[in-house]
Amino acid sequence: MPKILIVGGGYAGFYTAWKLEKWLRSGEAEVTMVDPLPYMTYQPFLPEVAAGSVEPRHAVVSQRRHLKKTEVITATVTKIDHAAKTATIQPAIGDAWELSYDIVVVTAGAVSRTFPIPGVADLAIGMKNIEEAVAVRDRVLTNFDRAANLPAGPERQRLLTFTVVGGGFAGIEIFGELRSLASELIKYYPTISFEDTHFHLIEAMNRIMPEVSLKTSHWVIKHLAERGAEIHLETQLTSAVDGKIEMSNGESFHSDVIVWTAGVMANPVLKNTDLPLDERGRLHVGADLRVRNGDDVVPDAWGAGDVSAVPDLTGGGVGGFCVPNAQHAVRQGKLMAKNVVGAMRGDAPAEYFHKNLGAVAGIGLYHGVFQAGPFAVKGLIAWFMHRGYHGLAVPSWERKTRVFGNWILNFLLRRDIVSLEARVTPRAAFAEFAARPKA
Structure with a gap:
């Protein structure tokens, strides 16, 4: 064979x-x-994984479970x-x-794809795989826990300042989802107010989301601004050393979470x-x-x-x-x-031809945007279109069922806000108290 x-x-x-x-x-x-990796990652779900709207394992598809006749080598x-x-x-x-x-x-x-900007390789995190999305979610939740115990000051502000670099679909979706998550978290932290949280998106071009019309992109910017998120257009990140964000427009601030989606x-x-x-x-x-x-x-x-x-x-x-x-x-x-x-079998191969029928994005819980030619839908209806499309597009009915079930449970019970950041050091609690031979 x-x-x-x-x-x-x-x-x-x-x-x-x-x-x-x-x-x-x-x-x-x-x-x-x-x-x-032993799984395929459904990347459109990564922003919702980071925001706690989709469980991480539901956003990946097991290769060995679904490829029954293929030899899978990890x-x-x-x-x-x-x-x-x-x-x-x-x-x-x-x-x-x-x-x-x-x-x-x-x-x-x-x-x-990154550029040799000081500090980016050391501190920034991408949004290409499930592990990155989970890490961002845990970091946001942990930062709220830590900031809640601090008095107003530079350290508290750094923990509650979140930065996304790149204004394409991936950047805007993770930006909107994190803003939505932070807005919901505030009700659980009496010592943190909406004004204490800061969200910045840095985009080098003079617009965001090139897949939608300029008018629609302006609506997204205005909509996010109304939700307390700031977008810096025609601005480049020049340094992120030690978490200090320096931009080409001369502005600077400290940020503990830096998400890179610039290509x-x-x-x-x-x-x-x-x-x-x-x-x-x-x-x-x-x-x-x-x-x-x-x-x-x-x-x-x-x-x-x-x-x-x-x-x-x-x-x-x-x-x-x-x-x-x-x-x-x-x-x-x-x-x-x-x-x-x-x-x-000796047949001539067919050519690939696919005309894009439209672009749809979720920019936070109950917020979305859809563009098809000059026709645009914004808000709740577009958000339902986004979830419907991607919920049906994820491979296998097994995964579709888990995702839709997750969304229904979140609607009824609200999303889970527990951070599991300690998962990166799973032996720490055991090792701290484990008995050791005497010297």
């Missing part, structure tokens, strides 16, 4: 494997998927030698080994391959998702998702390519499976 290797288990990789299981005949091919692909059709697999524990394949599907995804870049693992890349380090593929070297097709190599520069045939993409988001990655993964199976 031909061996199909899928590098990466995110949206595109997971859906490729899921649909290959559906369309491959018994014994037609052997599918292996390699990813350092490890990292560190090198791809397509000329020899081998990949180097590095597990978390143990020695690396080489895995041979006949067909490779590269869906390694993207990582946070992504292709997974650097591609640098260790002999596959053709573009100037931004993305895999060069055609609209049919086959890897291309110029105009020539690279045999038995495919790519999709954020790691690939997929042409946007609708003409709506940035620079002529599909933007790196979940909508494209999921659909490309499904098409990838069809094309790979079709190519094995």
Whole structure:
């Protein structure tokens, strides 16, 4: 049987494997998927995970539970030698080994793109995986606990000042969700008032959320300002050393939580391959998702998702390519499976074409925005549209049921506000009192 290797288990990789299981005949091919994490993260839920509206485990999909015919390897692909059709697999524990394949599907995804701003690498946290979202939630809740015991002053203000860098969809959603969480927390802390909490979003461009109209983006800015959140446009973060936020407009303040959402870049693992890349380090593929070297097709190599520069045939993409988001990655993964199976059977692959029908975002509990062409919906209705869309889009009915059930329970019982930040040092309580041999 031909061996199909899928590098990466995110949206595109997971859906490729899921649909290959559906369309491959018994014994037609052997599918292996390699990813350092044993689950696919549904990233649109990360802001709600950070705000306590979605339980962390409900925002991820187990690869082994849902991929019943695929060999799942929890490890990292560190090198791809397509000329020899081998990949180097590095597990978390143990020695690396080489895995041979006949067909490779590269869906390694993207990582946070940062700039050499002092302090960012040391203190900021991204919003690309579930662990980051959980850490942000615990930090916000813990900061309220600590600030409640402090008198008014610089330390208390630092603990209650939260900063988001990047005004795209990801940045605005996490910004709005954290503002919503903080507003709800105040009722549980008599010593903390609404005026004690400070939220800042820093955006280098002259607008936010380029996926919506300028008029709608202005409404979002005004709406968030009314909720006590400040957005700094045409402003760059110049330093975050020791938590002191310094901006290009001359303003500065101290912040304990700094969330970075200012862009992504292709997974650097591609640098260790002999596959053709573009100037931004993305895999060069055609609209049919086959890897291309110029105009020539690279045999038995495919790519999709954020790691690939997929042409946007609708003409709506940035620079002529599909933007790196979940909508494209999921659909490309499904098409990838069809094309790979079709190519094995001698059929011509289909080209990827998806015209964006609209953009929807949640900006806090009961607040949302939807844009489709010139038509926009704002407020509660848009928030229901956001939850409905993503609740149905998360893979498998098992996960959909858990997510909707979580939302219903939160509506009836309110969201949980317990911080589990001590989880990062689980042995501390035991070790403190554990008996030790006498010297």
